[in-house]
Amino acid sequence: MRKLFTGISQLAGHLPQGESFRSGAQMSQMEPLKDAYLLVEEGIILELGSGEAPRADIIVDLGGVEVMPGYVDSHTHAVFAAPRHEEFALRLKGASYEEIAAAGGGILNSAAKMALISEEQLYRQSEAFVRNMMAHGTTCLEIKSGYGLSIESELKILRVARRLQENLPLTIRTTFLGAHAFPKEYKGREDDYVKLVIEEMLPRVLDQGLADHIDVFCDRGFFTVEQTARILEAGARAGLPAKIHGNELGLTGGVQVAAAHGAYSVDHLEHCGPDEIACLQQSEVVPVALPGTSYFLGLPYTPGRELIAAGLPLAIASDFNPGSSPMLSMQAVVALACTQMKLMPEEALWASTANAARALRLEDQLGSLSVGKRADFWTTRSQDAWLSIPYFMGINHAQRVFIGGEEVTS
Numbered sequence: 001m002r003k004l005f006t007g008i009s010q011l012a013g014h015l016p017q018g019e020s021f022r023s024g025a026q027m028s029q030m031e032p033l034k035d036a037y038l039l040v041e042e043g044i045i046l047e048l049g050s051g052e053a054p055r056a057d058i059i060v061d062l063g064g065v066e067v068m069p070g071y072v073d074s075h076t077h078a079v080f081a082a083p084r085h086e087e088f089a090l091r092l093k094g095a096s097y098e099e100i101a102a103a104g105g106g107i108l109n110s111a112a113k114m115a116l117i118s119e120e121q122l123y124r125q126s127e128a129f130v131r132n133m134m135a136h137g138t139t140c141l142e143i144k145s146g147y148g149l150s151i152e153s154e155l156k157i158l159r160v161a162r163r164l165q166e167n168l169p170l171t172i173r174t175t176f177l178g179a180h181a182f183p184k185e186y187k188g189r190e191d192d193y194v195k196l197v198i199e200e201m202l203p204r205v206l207d208q209g210l211a212d213h214i215d216v217f218c219d220r221g222f223f224t225v226e227q228t229a230r231i232l233e234a235g236a237r238a239g240l241p242a243k244i245h246g247n248e249l250g251l252t253g254g255v256q257v258a259a260a261h262g263a264y265s266v267d268h269l270e271h272c273g274p275d276e277i278a279c280l281q282q283s284e285v286v287p288v289a290l291p292g293t294s295y296f297l298g299l300p301y302t303p304g305r306e307l308i309a310a311g312l313p314l315a316i317a318s319d320f321n322p323g324s325s326p327m328l329s330m331q332a333v334v335a336l337a338c339t340q341m342k343l344m345p346e347e348a349l350w351a352s353t354a355n356a357a358r359a360l361r362l363e364d365q366l367g368s369l370s371v372g373k374r375a376d377f378w379t380t381r382s383q384d385a386w387l388s389i390p391y392f393m394g395i396n397h398a399q400r401v402f403i404g405g406e407e408v409t410s
């Protein structure tokens with residue numbers, strides 16, 4: 001059954017055959033199609049173009065809207081037990097994220113709440129967040145564990161993420177992040193926790209087929225480069241590719257350990273100097289900036305301009321989580337990437353779609369509106385939408401959202 005979408009005044013996010021993401025100077029190129037059509041069969045784009053449309057079994061006239069590619073949010077912690085409003089108030093009074101973490105707040109606070117919440121309640125509230133993301137144009141996302149820090153809680157988070165994957169139309173990938181922080185009771189014997197992650201948590205996660213990647217928070221006060229390497233090696237032996245939290249708090253070797261282990265991406269990079277950039281240039285690791293975290297914590301922003309100038313395929317993601325980035329709209333993330341990191345709107349478009357798909361190694365299936373890719377898109381009445389999104393920040397530009405050519409908004 002061929003479905004034809006017409007009534008598209010302008011379509012953004014199209015890549016020519018043979019191109020699945022964009023690096024460096026190419027990221028400023030974006031050629032929107034005017035008066036466009038989109039022909040879809042079994043969820044996949046069969047043909048698209050401007051002007052006269054081909055024949056089809058079903059015709060959907062979208063009524064003169066613009067079409068944008070679905071966002072790929074490649075880094076989220078969307079399954080969490082509760083917001084951390086109390087820490088927000090402390091930070092407004094001047095406490096830093098690191099001070100709060102050292103006092104047992106932060107990730108440990110989330111882990112304590114995770115131990116208490118029922119799996120059903122966790123599922124229900126996570127589903128509401130993910131549906132909200134979808135209503136803002138996100139059609140693919142990654143979800144990490146890491147708010148458990150115990151075997152049972154880590155498994156609970158990943159089971160909920162898998163259930164979201166089964167029940168919702170979005171493409172969802174899961175990541176085991178048992179090494180997100182050290183539980184309080186492991187203070188002074190951190191290596192025992194690393195052992196727990198490798199020898200007890202990871203085998204259970206693998207047995208139940210709950211994770212697609214493995215992740216470690218490699219940073220000052222969290223996991224050392226050596227501990228990170230050990231965990232990534234264990235993941236690799238089990239066939240789990242790596243994604244790293246690195247260089248959020250300092251120049252702490254996250255980029256180098258990611259490159260040495262062939263990670264799909266290294267995420268955060270608020271601290272990123274010439275050595276880190278040179279290392280990324282020698283690797284296939286996608287640098288992922290999380291501007292919502294810089295905004296919410298008052299951290300420096302990832303040097304996006306330098307990463308693009310170095311010819312790298314910069315991606316951006318929400319890092320949606322209760323402690324450092326309670327921002328689930330990729331439209332808001334795009335706006336911050338432009339205003340704070342000085343990305344051009346075209347660059348922010350690729351960073352949030354095709355390059356983000358590359359950060360999950362899904363760029364051959366989705367991330368751009370191109371022949372052979374999944375028909376994941378949303379409609380808007382905003383003019384030159386990729387320019388309007390960062391400009392008119394704070395409104396939802398998305399009207400109707402389609403995944404695999406099927407409408408998911410009602």
Ligand SMILES: [Zn+2]
Pocket residue numbers: 075076077245319
């Ligand atoms: Zn994160």
